[in-house]
Amino acid sequence: MAEHTSSSQDRDASREPVLRPGRAADPLPQPRDGEAAAPVTVADDGAPGTTADAASADSPAEHEAEGHGHEGDAGQVAQASAAARQRRLRLLLRQCDRVLLMDFNLLAMNDWPDNFTLAAARRRRDLWLTGALAAAAVFLSGLTGFVPAWLAGGGFGAFVIILLLGLPAIRRVYTSRPSYLDLLLRRHRLLADARRHAAHLEGKEGLVWQCVGMAEYNPALKNPRFSGLVRLSEQRALPRSLTRREHVRLYLIFLLEAEKAYAKVQQAFFEGHQQAIDRGWEQVAAEPEPRA
Numbered sequence: 001m002a003e004h005t006s007s008s009q010d011r012d013a014s015r016e017p018v019l020r021p022g023r024a025a026d027p028l029p030q031p032r033d034g035e036a037a038a039p040v041t042v043a044d045d046g047a048p049g050t051t052a053d054a055a056s057a058d059s060p061a062e063h064e065a066e067g068h069g070h071e072g073d074a075g076q077v078a079q080a081s082a083a084a085r086q087r088r089l090r091l092l093l094r095q096c097d098r099v100l101l102m103d104f105n106l107l108a109m110n111d112w113p114d115n116f117t118l119a120a121a122r123r124r125r126d127l128w129l130t131g132a133l134a135a136a137a138v139f140l141s142g143l144t145g146f147v148p149a150w151l152a153g154g155g156f157g158a159f160v161i162i163l164l165l166g167l168p169a170i171r172r173v174y175t176s177r178p179s180y181l182d183l184l185l186r187r188h189r190l191l192a193d194a195r196r197h198a199a200h201l202e203g204k205e206g207l208v209w210q211c212v213g214m215a216e217y218n219p220a221l222k223n224p225r226f227s228g229l230v231r232l233s234e235q236r237a238l239p240r241s242l243t244r245r246e247h248v249r250l251y252l253i254f255l256l257e258a259e260k261a262y263a264k265v266q267q268a269f270f271e272g273h274q275q276a277i278d279r280g281w282e283q284v285a286a287e288p289e290p291r292a
Helices: 002-015 048-095 097-101 104-108 115-144 149-166 168-174 180-202 208-216 224-234 245-279
Strands: none
Touching (some): 048 097, 097 180, 104 180, 104 245, 149 168, 180 245, 208 224
């Protein structure tokens, strides 16, 4: 066992490096008179470590420059997109600003006589005409001798009284209910006022077909029941086509939906304007030119 240990120690000692004495180093050549000693330069063209260090030193600057370039391009794209969006919203606000001039009470026609009131007035008118015609028939029968003279005279008096009761000035004395003619005239006046107001809202360019552009903020504007209004508005023939109350009510419903969309468009425009101010986009946040 001891012999084995001593042999292994001898092998390890033989593997260790041994420093052996050598000869002295050669002296450096002395420079001649008038000649300067040339500096010793080390060529580092083939040194991979130096090239890698230079590349690693340049790469952060290049990456930073590229990052700034990409950020600048993205900022320009975002600014152009925001400017286009603001122009489109400003155009919608200009085209549809007449929605704010809508008179709800005028288009709603709350004083419109209903069919029941109109039928009752027509029945009273028929009774009045029947009484007047009966009295006139009795009077004419007396002239031909079919009835006594006193009956014919009574028929004439009744005819005159019935006619007087039908006059508007006298009818207001004993009743406050409007006549059938008054109700018809009221309907005609309300419809004429609504059509005149619609013509004012539509203007020369038309309002309804331009408000359809705000359907992004209120999809109800693209409802198929409004297609007729949109077509007539684009043809500049909408006001004169409102011949019935149902047409005016449909027009009013569209304007109410357009008013909701206009409020959302206005809010989106103001938010985009404030965002442009916060980001320093002067062209996007520029105030619109005043309308002529």
